[in-house]
Amino acid sequence: MNEPKIAPQTLSEKTVKLKEGKNLELILGELSVPLFFTALCLLGIIAAGLNPRFLVNEIITRLARNSFLVLSLIIPVIAGLGLNFGIVIGAMSGQAALIIITHLEIGGLPGFFLAALISVPFSLIAGYLTGLVLNRAKGREMVTGYILGFFANGVYQLIFLVLVGTLIPMSNPKMMLSSGIGLRNTMDLIAVNKALDNALLSSLRLGPFKIPWATFLAIGLLCLFTAYFTKTKLGQQMRAVGQDMHIAAVSGINVDRIRLIAIMISTVLGAWGQLIYLQNIGTFNTYNSHEQVGMFSIAAILIGGASISKATIWNALIGVLLFHTLFVVSPLAGQRILGIPQVGEYFRSFLAYGVIAVALALHAWQTKKKAASRDKE
Amino acid sequence: MSKKVLILILAVVVVVALAAVYFTRTSVPEVATDATGFKIGIVTGTVSQNEDEYRGAEAAIAKYPDLIKHVTYPDNFMQEQETYIAQITGLAADPEVKAIIVNQAVPGTIAAVRRVRETRPEMIFIAGLPHEDPPLLEREVEVTLIPNQPERGKTIPQLAKKMGATALLHYSFPRHMSYAQLAERRDLMRAECEELGMEFVDVNAPDPMGEGGIPASQQFILEDVPRQVAKYGKDIALFSTNCAMQEPLIAAALQTGAIFPEQCCPSPTHGYPGALALEITDEIKGNFPAIMEAIDDKIVEAGRAGRFATWPVATGFLHSIGGVEVAKLALEGKLDLNDIDAVSEVISEVAETEIKMARLSDEGNFYMYIVDSHIFGE
Numbered sequence: 001m002n003e004p005k006i007a008p009q010t011l012s013e014k015t016v017k018l019k020e021g022k023n024l025e026l027i028l029g030e031l032s033v034p035l036f037f038t039a040l041c042l043l044g045i046i047a048a049g050l051n052p053r054f055l056v057n058e059i060i061t062r063l064a065r066n067s068f069l070v071l072s073l074i075i076p077v078i079a080g081l082g083l084n085f086g087i088v089i090g091a092m093s094g095q096a097a098l099i100i101i102t103h104l105e106i107g108g109l110p111g112f113f114l115a116a117l118i119s120v121p122f123s124l125i126a127g128y129l130t131g132l133v134l135n136r137a138k139g140r141e142m143v144t145g146y147i148l149g150f151f152a153n154g155v156y157q158l159i160f161l162v163l164v165g166t167l168i169p170m171s172n173p174k175m176m177l178s179s180g181i182g183l184r185n186t187m188d189l190i191a192v193n194k195a196l197d198n199a200l201l202s203s204l205r206l207g208p209f210k211i212p213w214a215t216f217l218a219i220g221l222l223c224l225f226t227a228y229f230t231k232t233k234l235g236q237q238m239r240a241v242g243q244d245m246h247i248a249a250v251s252g253i254n255v256d257r258i259r260l261i262a263i264m265i266s267t268v269l270g271a272w273g274q275l276i277y278l279q280n281i282g283t284f285n286t287y288n289s290h291e292q293v294g295m296f297s298i299a300a301i302l303i304g305g306a307s308i309s310k311a312t313i314w315n316a317l318i319g320v321l322l323f324h325t326l327f328v329v330s331p332l333a334g335q336r337i338l339g340i341p342q343v344g345e346y347f348r349s350f351l352a353y354g355v356i357a358v359a360l361a362l363h364a365w366q367t368k369k370k371a372a373s374r375d376k377e
Numbered sequence: 378m379s380k381k382v383l384i385l386i387l388a389v390v391v392v393v394a395l396a397a398v399y400f401t402r403t404s405v406p407e408v409a410t411d412a413t414g415f416k417i418g419i420v421t422g423t424v425s426q427n428e429d430e431y432r433g434a435e436a437a438i439a440k441y442p443d444l445i446k447h448v449t450y451p452d453n454f455m456q457e458q459e460t461y462i463a464q465i466t467g468l469a470a471d472p473e474v475k476a477i478i479v480n481q482a483v484p485g486t487i488a489a490v491r492r493v494r495e496t497r498p499e500m501i502f503i504a505g506l507p508h509e510d511p512p513l514l515e516r517e518v519e520v521t522l523i524p525n526q527p528e529r530g531k532t533i534p535q536l537a538k539k540m541g542a543t544a545l546l547h548y549s550f551p552r553h554m555s556y557a558q559l560a561e562r563r564d565l566m567r568a569e570c571e572e573l574g575m576e577f578v579d580v581n582a583p584d585p586m587g588e589g590g591i592p593a594s595q596q597f598i599l600e601d602v603p604r605q606v607a608k609y610g611k612d613i614a615l616f617s618t619n620c621a622m623q624e625p626l627i628a629a630a631l632q633t634g635a636i637f638p639e640q641c642c643p644s645p646t647h648g649y650p651g652a653l654a655l656e657i658t659d660e661i662k663g664n665f666p667a668i669m670e671a672i673d674d675k676i677v678e679a680g681r682a683g684r685f686a687t688w689p690v691a692t693g694f695l696h697s698i699g700g701v702e703v704a705k706l707a708l709e710g711k712l713d714l715n716d717i718d719a720v721s722e723v724i725s726e727v728a729e730t731e732i733k734m735a736r737l738s739d740e741g742n743f744y745m746y747i748v749d750s751h752i753f754g755e
Contacts, residue, residue, distance in 0.1 A: 054470040058463055065459070150588045161551050174512075177560055185555040186487065186510040193491075281458070282491055283509070285484045287552050288586070292456050327460055332467065335448065342423035342431060345449040348460070 032366075033359050034305045037322040040355070044329035047337055055328060057209055062324035063317075064197065064215040065280045069273030070297045070304075070316040071222050072266050076141075077311040078230060079262035080242030083298045085145035086130045086263060089152045090270025091290035093122035097271070098278060099160070099187060099286070103172055107191025109199050112279055115192070119271040126152070127267030131260035138245070142308065149294055157287055183286050193282040215276060222269070223313045238262055242309070273297075299323060299352075302359040307367070327352060415475040417704050418446045418468035421697060422481065425452050427620055429644055430480045430505070433697025436663055445701065446474060450483060455586055458485040465489040469497050475708050478700035480505030480693065482514070482521070490517045501714075503704055505696025506642065510557055515741030519714050520703060522696045522724070524643065525735055525745035526558040530565025534573055536638045536686060536750050537614035544576035544609045548598065548617035548626070550584040559618050566616075578609065585621045595625045602629035614638050623648030630684070637685045639750060644691035645669050653679075665690060665729075673753045682754025689751045690728045699727040714742055721746070 045055065069087065076084040097119035101111045130148060137144040164170050165181035175183055197212035204213065229235045240248040241258045249255050274293060278284050301311055303326075304319020327348070334347025419437065421430035431449070438445045448464050451457035462485050468474050477493075479486055482504035490502050502518040515521060537545050547563055554560045563579070570577040580601065585594040598617070606613060614636040617626050623640045627648045630637040640647045645668045650657055653675040661667035669689055676685050703723055706712035712719055721734040721744070730748060737743035 050467075051470055054467060058466070062459065147588075157551050161555055177555070177557055179560065179564065182555060184510045184557055185508075185552075186484070186513055188487070188513050281462070281485075281488045283485075283487045283513075285455070285458075285509075287555055288455050288484065289458075292458060295456065324459075327457075328463055331448070331460070331464060341434075341447040342449045345423045345451060349452065 031305060033303060033362050034318055034322060036358070036362075037303050037326065037355065040351070041322055041325045041329065044326060044333045044351075047333035048329040049336060050329060050332060053208060055325075058328045059321065059325055060209055060211060061280070062328070063320055064212045064219070065277050066273075066297065066300065066320050066324065067219045067317060068215075068222060068276045069270065069293055070300050070320050071219065071226060071313065072269030072273050073297060073301050073306075074226055074311045074313065074316060075229070075238070075269075076262050076266045077306065077308065078235070078242050079238040079259055080245065080309070081134060081259060081262060082142045082145075082308040083301070084263065084266045084270075085142060085149055085294045085298065086127070086134070086267060087270030087273070087297060088149035088290050088294040089126045089130055090123045090267035091274035091293045092152060092156045093126050093267070094119045094271035094274035095187075095278070095284065095286075095290060096122050096156075096159075098189065098192070098275065098284070099175075099183065102187055102189065102191065103170065103175060105191065107195070109195050111192045112195040112275065115275055116272055119275065120268055123267045123271040124264055127264035128260065130267060131263035134263060135256045135259055146294070153291070156290075160286060185286050187284050187286050189278060189282055189284060192279050195279050196276060197280055212280070215280070218276065223317075226313055234258070234261065296323070299356045299359075302356065309367075326355070414473075415444075415708050416446055416471065416473045417441075417444055417701055417708075418448070418465075418471075418474045418477040419697060419701065420448055420450055420464060420468065420477065420479045422454070422483075423449045423452055427481075427642070427647070427693055429642075429646055429691045429693030430697050432646075432663065433480070433691070433694035434701075436694070437698045437701040440698070441701070441705070444705070446471065454483040454485070458488075461485045462489040462492060466492050469493040469500060475499075476501035476503065476704035478503045478505065478697065478704060480696045480700060482507035482509065482518075484508050487514055487517050501704055501707060503700040505700055506693070508556070511737055511743055512557075512740065515737060515743035517741075519707075519742060520700075520720065521737075521741070521743045522700065523743070523745050524692055525733075525747045526562045527565055528735070528745065528747050529639070530562040531569045532747060532750075533614075533616060533639055534566055534569040534575060536752075537636060538573050538575060540614065540636050540638060540683060540686065540752060542575060542612050542614035542636045542638075544578055544613040545570050546578045546580060546605055546609075546613055546615050548580050548582045548601075548615070548622060549619070550582055550587075550594075552584050552586065553618045563618075576609070578605065578613070580605070582617070582619075582622065585619055591621045594619065594622055598622050598625040599629055602626070602635065603633055606633040606635050611635060617641060620647070624651040627652035627685070631679055631681060634681065634684065639687060642692050643688035643748070643750070644693060645672055645687055645689065646691050646694070647687075649687070665694075669751065676753040683752060685754070686750045686752040688748040689730055690748055695724065695728050699724045702727050717742070717744060720744060 072087055073084055097115040100118055101115045106114055133148060134141045134144055161182040164183055165176060177184055196214050199214035201213045237253050237258050240253060241255050245255050300319040300323040301316050303323045304315035306315035330348040330351045331344040335341055335344030419434045421434045424431050434447050438447060446468060448468060450461045450464055454461055461483065465477060468477055477500060486504060487509055493500055504514065504518045504521045506523050507514050507521055534545055547566060567577045582597050583589050583594045585591040611634045615626050615630050618641050620641055627637055645665060649672050653672060655671055655675060661671055676682060703712065703720060706723060707714050717734055717736055721732055725732045732746045732748055734744050734746045737745060
């Protein structure tokens with residue numbers, strides 16, 4: 001138990017010293033991204049003049065839909081793998097599981113849990129393979145993961161568009177193309193629609209708002225798990241690997257194995273996150289739904305104040321809140337400020353993508369600053 | 378350095394805030410309710426992808442200024458489905474909105490419709506050119522308007538033959554071939570080509586939603602058409618299932634002398650103005666007969682008479698303006714949406730040309746139509 005702790009302790013002492021030595025400026029610097037976005041959101045809300053009920057309802061839905069996915073990014077960050085673009089691969093595993101339960105016509109909560117169960121072996125294997133590749137691309141995990149997502153997309157299309165109906169025997173005219181090969185481009189998830197959202201106390205409303213209690217419970221459990229996990233031996237080893245791979249290796253940690261485990265956990269969580277997301281939406285694009293997850297989850301956690309080397313549960317939750325508030329209000333804000341419908345869309349993409357760039361730039365600036373102040377000491 | 382950046386951020390925030398407050402005060406007045414007591418929402422793309430839908434909505438607004446609420450869906454609709462759904466539920470949050478036209482009905486429409494129906498079961502939905510699976514969608518929305526894709530699997534080869542083609546080239550990619558009707562159309566095209574004694578060539582192009590994006594697929598078209606023409610001769614007819622590929626396809630056909638029977642979404646404004654460097658002046662804006670004439674002149678000038686054709690109406694434009702018309706009449710109680718002949722009549726009137734409409738199945742009102750083509754220079 002003791003030996004892996006040596007490395008992190010010395011390092012964290014150093015950061016504490018660093019913090020004490022620094023003033024308000026640094027703290028403000030650390031919070032600058034979320035603060036900046038809070039200001040933008042408030043302005044957006046004022047400018048959009050939205051019906052407050054619609055806004056709150058929309059934000060509750062978005063929080064329930066996306067938090068799990070965003071939380072699944074934390075563990076790889078701790079292990080020093082950066083932001084895991086590979087959750088796209090987890091999402092594909094989740095979708096594969098959903099396709100299976102839709103074919104078997106198992107609906108409701110049992111169907112949802114069965115999908116969660118089925119997705120585990122898929123995502124474990126996919127995560128293991130991803131981890132193997134990322135271990136050969138140390139220091140370039142993010143771009144490698146991003147490109148792996150495209151590669152996996154090709155494999156996914158091959159399986160569901162060509163192999164289903166040829167190599168994989170399946171016949172279901174409702175789900176398959178008329179030629180008998182390949183799946184249709186829309187999957188109807190009516191059977192598991194809101195299965196989790198409505199599983200607990202579905203009639204208990206908070207004022208005029210319908211709350212998906214069970215989904216929030218699942219998110220809460222994942223928060224607890226993440227917090228607990230970082231305190232376990234494995235979690236501490238991950239922290240050590242994340243802070244310095246060489247020191248960790250010297251202290252006897254099997255670095256490659258730890259990194260592999262981190263990616264596998266993240267991939268499984270990504271698959272479950274996608275299940276939660278899709279059961280709320282109620283349909284999915286067989287060949288595209290997964291593309292939505294990587295980029296937006298990462299943008300959300302960055303906006304919440306995380307960086308590629310540091311991410312907390314609060315970063316994830318605040319990030320989802322801010323990012324999605326901005327997404328809800330910005331089209332209408334743009335439209336109302338300028339009075340032309342399509343400008344709303346341009347304004348929104350300008351804001352959404354511009355702010356991701358700003359978030360990354362602010363982080364780069366902070367890292368540089370920290371490095372500079374460390375050099376001074 | 379850090380202080381400067383902080384000050385800069387604060388300055389930007391203040392400026393944006395002041396601008397927001399200033400503009401919202403003088404912003405567009407709330408849309409007044411029409412005397413009939415309802416409003417119609419319309420969701421289209423922006424002009425970046427395909428201009429027709431947006432301009433159609435503008436034309437509808439010009440026709441009924443106080444009746445319509447217009448919003449747009451994300452350019453990147455494949456990735457930003459949540460925003461798309463929120464735009465539609467946002468429209469439905471206004472209790473005066475009694476009908477919503479979604480054109481094009483990109484993926485996420487079914488989810489959005491179901492969400493709206495949770496609180497507004499009576500809402501009328503009209504979908505233009507749906508991307509989602511027809512048998513699923515037709516049960517969810519009141520009316521769907523779409524060119525008859527399976528039927529076009531026969532009419533396009535016939536038209537190509539009439540224009541003198543000996544082969545038909547079909548550009549597509551796996552994602553589009555997962556659209557049931559597009560795959561069906563390709564199979565029908567192949568069968569029809571065989572019957573007419575033409576060669577059918579199926580070529581896989583890069584997916585514009587893939588890693589290379591739209592530029593990669595357009596580049597591919599520009600490079601591949603000369604190769605194919607060299608191989609099969611000038612009398613090859615070109616067809617592609619993707620909107621972004623139409624402009625390079627027309628440009629390449631113009632250059633190599635190949636035949637171009639129809640776009641994926643037939644319309645005089647789809648691809649032609651860009652490829653022909655056609656100037657859309659104020660006089661011909663929104664005036665389709667005039668635009669057809671202008672294209673005719675350009676094609677004849679380029680010495681390619683009889684090699685290019687399209688429908689005389691812009692389908693995207695028609696879905697927007699026709700959708701509004703149909704919704705308005707239905708809300709006023711003057712039109713039964715289940716009556717295909719009545720709907721067809723309304724749409725024909727808006728299009729100013731005859732439209733042949735067919736129903737997909739009895740499960741819903743999935744209306745597919747065909748318009749006779751116009752060959753330029755004849």
